[in-house]
Amino acid sequence: MLGKLSWQAVPFDQPIALAAGAFVVLVIVGALVWVAAKGYIPYLWREWITSVDHKRIGIMYCLLAAVMLVRGFIDALMMRSQQALAFHAAGYLPPEHYNQIFSAHGTIMIFFMAMPFVIGLMNFAMPLQLGVRDVAFPTLNSVSFWLTAAGALLVNLSLVVGEFARTGWLPYPPLSELTYSPGVGVDYYLWAIQISGVGTLMTGINMVTTVLKIRAPGMSYMRMPIFCWTTLASNLVIVAAFPILTATLAMLLLDRYVGFHFFTNEAGGNAMMFQNLIWAWGHPEVYILVLPAFGVFSEVVSTFSGKPLFDRRSMIVATLGICILSLCVWLHHFFTMGAGGDVNAVFGIASMIIAVPTGVKIYNWLFTMYGGRVRFSSAMLWSIGFMVTFVIGGMTGVLLASPVADFVLHNSLFLVAHFHNVIIGGVVFGVFAGYTYWFPKAFGFVLDERLGKAAFWCWFVGFYVTFVPLYVVGLEGMTRRMQRFDRPEWYPWMLVAEVGVLTILCGIVLQIAQLWVSIRQRAKRRDLTGDPWDGRSLEWSTTSPPPVFNFAVLPVVTSDEPYWSIKQEARARRHLVTAEPDYAPIEMPRNSPTGFVTAFFAVVTGFSLIWHIWWLVILGLIGAYVTFVAFAWRDHTEFEIPAEEVARIDRANRAARAAALAGEPVR
Amino acid sequence: MSSPALRLSVDPALGPAGIAPGHVTGHGAGGPAPKRIIVGYGFWIFLLSDVIMFSAFFAAYAVLFKNTAGGPSAHELFDLHSTAVETAVLLASTFTCGMASLAVGHRNQKWTQIALLVTGLLGFVFIVLEIREFSSFVARGAGPSRSAFLSSFFTLVGCHGIHVSVALLWLGTMMAQFYAKGFRQDIRHRFLCFSLFWHALDIIWVAIFNLVYLVGSLPPELLP
Numbered sequence: 001m002l003g004k005l006s007w008q009a010v011p012f013d014q015p016i017a018l019a020a021g022a023f024v025v026l027v028i029v030g031a032l033v034w035v036a037a038k039g040y041i042p043y044l045w046r047e048w049i050t051s052v053d054h055k056r057i058g059i060m061y062c063l064l065a066a067v068m069l070v071r072g073f074i075d076a077l078m079m080r081s082q083q084a085l086a087f088h089a090a091g092y093l094p095p096e097h098y099n100q101i102f103s104a105h106g107t108i109m110i111f112f113m114a115m116p117f118v119i120g121l122m123n124f125a126m127p128l129q130l131g132v133r134d135v136a137f138p139t140l141n142s143v144s145f146w147l148t149a150a151g152a153l154l155v156n157l158s159l160v161v162g163e164f165a166r167t168g169w170l171p172y173p174p175l176s177e178l179t180y181s182p183g184v185g186v187d188y189y190l191w192a193i194q195i196s197g198v199g200t201l202m203t204g205i206n207m208v209t210t211v212l213k214i215r216a217p218g219m220s221y222m223r224m225p226i227f228c229w230t231t232l233a234s235n236l237v238i239v240a241a242f243p244i245l246t247a248t249l250a251m252l253l254l255d256r257y258v259g260f261h262f263f264t265n266e267a268g269g270n271a272m273m274f275q276n277l278i279w280a281w282g283h284p285e286v287y288i289l290v291l292p293a294f295g296v297f298s299e300v301v302s303t304f305s306g307k308p309l310f311d312r313r314s315m316i317v318a319t320l321g322i323c324i325l326s327l328c329v330w331l332h333h334f335f336t337m338g339a340g341g342d343v344n345a346v347f348g349i350a351s352m353i354i355a356v357p358t359g360v361k362i363y364n365w366l367f368t369m370y371g372g373r374v375r376f377s378s379a380m381l382w383s384i385g386f387m388v389t390f391v392i393g394g395m396t397g398v399l400l401a402s403p404v405a406d407f408v409l410h411n412s413l414f415l416v417a418h419f420h421n422v423i424i425g426g427v428v429f430g431v432f433a434g435y436t437y438w439f440p441k442a443f444g445f446v447l448d449e450r451l452g453k454a455a456f457w458c459w460f461v462g463f464y465v466t467f468v469p470l471y472v473v474g475l476e477g478m479t480r481r482m483q484r485f486d487r488p489e490w491y492p493w494m495l496v497a498e499v500g501v502l503t504i505l506c507g508i509v510l511q512i513a514q515l516w517v518s519i520r521q522r523a524k525r526r527d528l529t530g531d532p533w534d535g536r537s538l539e540w541s542t543t544s545p546p547p548v549f550n551f552a553v554l555p556v557v558t559s560d561e562p563y564w565s566i567k568q569e570a571r572a573r574r575h576l577v578t579a580e581p582d583y584a585p586i587e588m589p590r591n592s593p594t595g596f597v598t599a600f601f602a603v604v605t606g607f608s609l610i611w612h613i614w615w616l617v618i619l620g621l622i623g624a625y626v627t628f629v630a631f632a633w634r635d636h637t638e639f640e641i642p643a644e645e646v647a648r649i650d651r652a653n654r655a656a657r658a659a660a661l662a663g664e665p666v667r
Numbered sequence: 668m669s670s671p672a673l674r675l676s677v678d679p680a681l682g683p684a685g686i687a688p689g690h691v692t693g694h695g696a697g698g699p700a701p702k703r704i705i706v707g708y709g710f711w712i713f714l715l716s717d718v719i720m721f722s723a724f725f726a727a728y729a730v731l732f733k734n735t736a737g738g739p740s741a742h743e744l745f746d747l748h749s750t751a752v753e754t755a756v757l758l759a760s761t762f763t764c765g766m767a768s769l770a771v772g773h774r775n776q777k778w779t780q781i782a783l784l785v786t787g788l789l790g791f792v793f794i795v796l797e798i799r800e801f802s803s804f805v806a807r808g809a810g811p812s813r814s815a816f817l818s819s820f821f822t823l824v825g826c827h828g829i830h831v832s833v834a835l836l837w838l839g840t841m842m843a844q845f846y847a848k849g850f851r852q853d854i855r856h857r858f859l860c861f862s863l864f865w866h867a868l869d870i871i872w873v874a875i876f877n878l879v880y881l882v883g884s885l886p887p888e889l890l891p
Contacts, residue, residue: 137709209705209708213704214699214700219696240719259812273730554699632844632857633844633848637853
């Protein structure tokens with residue numbers, strides 16, 4: 001009846017796992033009870049859960065990512081603490097639990113922190129920057145989000161029911177085959193990633209279509225903001241790479257569930273094929289993450305330097321160069337496979353070539369700052385911190401790209417330090433810069449700068465204190481994922497790294513405090529003009545937060561920096577340049593529970609597949625199909641916002657901007 | 668032109684798209700595309716991603732082709748006659764799907780339903796033939812668990828079969844929608860996507876027919 005599921009699935013014998021699971025359950029139940037008691041459920045259902053508004057969906061993505069950041073960071077804290085305690089000792093985490101933790105850390109941080117965060121920012125900002133009202137397929141967007149959330153739920157469910165994979169963030173066979181991993185851990189991993197991967201693929205399709213087909217009049221390709229270019233590049237890579245992930249994990253699932261032999265040791269299976277296939281997705285994946293971050297930095301650096309971005313053309317070419325090259329280097333993840341000197345050389349050189357367009361970008365940002373009137377806000381600090389850190393990470397990457405060096409360093413903590421150097425320094429700093437930069441646009445008030453800067457310094461210093469020691473012990477031969485060790489020369493470095501991770505913890509606590517304080521003081525932090533940073537692209541031309549339709553009239557773009565050029569003209573003339581437009585009614589897509597319901601059935605199906613509850617699998621699939629038909633059967637897919645309402649909202653926006661203009665000193 | 672503090676707006680002096688002719692620089696400056704283009708374009712991107720997924724299965728098949736683990740090889744198993752019939756049936760269904768497109772273009776309910784029904788029946792025959800082939804392999808001890816080669820064969824061809832089956836479900840839903848709702852614009856857009864999907868499955872089948880069945884039927888000494 002319940003397949004493999006029984007009370008034994010709950011880890012009563014593992015106090016740490018059980019306590020963590022109980023805590024999570026308590027928090028979730030507590031939050032639900034609080035929401036229900038306050039009577040917020042109808043509001044949440046109407047305004048958020050069923051929303052197809054790209055801004056709301058973007059915010060929910062970022063919220064999911066922030067929660068998962070905390071979850072994944074707790075795993076990191078536990079790992080570092082284990083290694084700090086495990087010199088000639090057992091530490092406090094038994095090996096099977098430690099293995100689950102490093103697997104969960106990587107899985108959560110990549111799939112459920114970094115991915116949702118960049119997708120959230122793209123969702124929120126890209127249509128606003130393009131001067132349009134929504135993405136190409138709004139309901140599909142909601143489905144994508146809820147499928148990602150479904151995957152995250154399954155991963156976290158493994159805390160309480162069953163176990164998580166012990167196979168690392170990429171489940172290499174034959175270890176991940178049924179023979180060596182008979183438990184449900186790998187199945188949790190596989191189904192969670194399959195479900196969220198489908199969501200990500202649909203996001204990719206949605207955003208590529210949006211950028212290429214839905215832009216404000218006059219917004220030619222060369223006039224698109226750089227963030228939109230990087231969004232396009234990143235989503236093109238999603239469309240090119242995620243299907244490979246789906247296919248690869250499907251092969252592993254077939255091996256595990258029905259005895260196929262893709263990657264097994266027996267019957268002609270080829271485990272190295274898994275590594276090839278998974279990295280054909282996995283390497284592009286890191287560029288999927290970092291390209292949008294590059295876009296954020298371009299916006300932030302240009303805005304806070306008060307200058308147009310230096311040489312947009314080379315930035316665009318570099319972005320697309322990375323987009324293509326990212327698909328040509330995957331073999332550098334397994335130089336030691338034995339593909340031979342020629343193959344290794346080709347991929348080594350290709351990997352080094354990626355440093356060229358990336359270097360172009362660094363110079364673009366530096367030259368943008370050069371001669372500018374730089375304002376050192378916290379978003380700008382994240383960007384400068386990124387430039388310093390990412391260059392170092394890039395250089396250790398070029399070092400690892402040499403097959404000769406890689407033979408010595410692969411699977412060592414040097415590698416771990418390298419990819420954290422680029423992912424924290426690149427992606428995490430990038431999403432934090434974007435979060436700080438667009439927060440006022442999303443919520444109508446600015447975040448506390450003092451706490452934001454303090455958080456930056458904790459992260460920045462904490463990063464180096466944590467990962468420089470890992471570079472050192474990596475060079476000394478310490479491999480990754482060690483539950484215990486007995487080399488005395490490594491021990492002091494492990495203690496230093498522990499201090500570093502605690503410093504990062506301070507940074508996270510400060511960020512939570514920043515959010516808390518800013519929400520409490522929101523009345524006096526209001527952004528009345530909709531343009532708190534003196535921005536240059538179109539998202540700053542509408543109110544904060546923007547109305548559901550974003551723009552009362554679609555803007556007409558006549559320059560590279562449409563909002564900036566218009567603002568300058570108004571400043572010169574000391575009054576608004578345009579007359580009030582003729583307002584017309586606006587059609588917007590209606591809310592739809594399709595995404596939520598689909599995700600519900602995805603969770604049911606995924607969970608029952610993990611536990612082999614076959615009747616429930618069939619029920620879940622039927623439910624998904626019924627949802628699909630019910631959605632297709634709808635007659636009213638749009639609603640109309642009357643012209644008077646549009647006029648009322650837009651007149652307030654114009655009045656606020658006129659007041660702001662009148663209040664500015666004469667230049 | 669327009670302004671700041673700032674409402675950017677359409678200047679009445681400009682053309683219908685709100686753009687003065689001299690202002691259009693480069694490409695793609697014409698404003699949002701019509702809905703039909705957006706839907707079709709998005710679906711094309713999806714199809715490309717689907718093709719990439721198939722290419723991963725093709726790659727796995729190519730890698731594992733010779734790993735028969737002492738079991739039957741492609742040359743011993745494949746029966747080109749049955750595959751030829753499958754191919755003919757599927758190609759014919761593409762033709763009838765094209766007829767359905769024409770009927771939708773003419774808003775002709777009767778011929779739309781007939782053409783779609785025939786398309787569906789041909790698709791169904793294809794699936795039945797495929798299942799027969801698969802079960803005959805299994806009956807001869809050549810199931811997917813026999814060897815890595817057979818695992819990859821069943822996965823690649825089966826994945827196409829699952830696609831066709833899902834497309835049949837979609838086709839049924841499409842017929843019901845045309846019947847109940849008529850030729851509404853959004854339903855015609857969906858039908859555009861459906862027909863693209865159906866034709867794409869055909870293209871993938873052509874690749875399977877050539878790379879899997881024709882190449883696989885060659886005598887081993889002719890293979891590299």
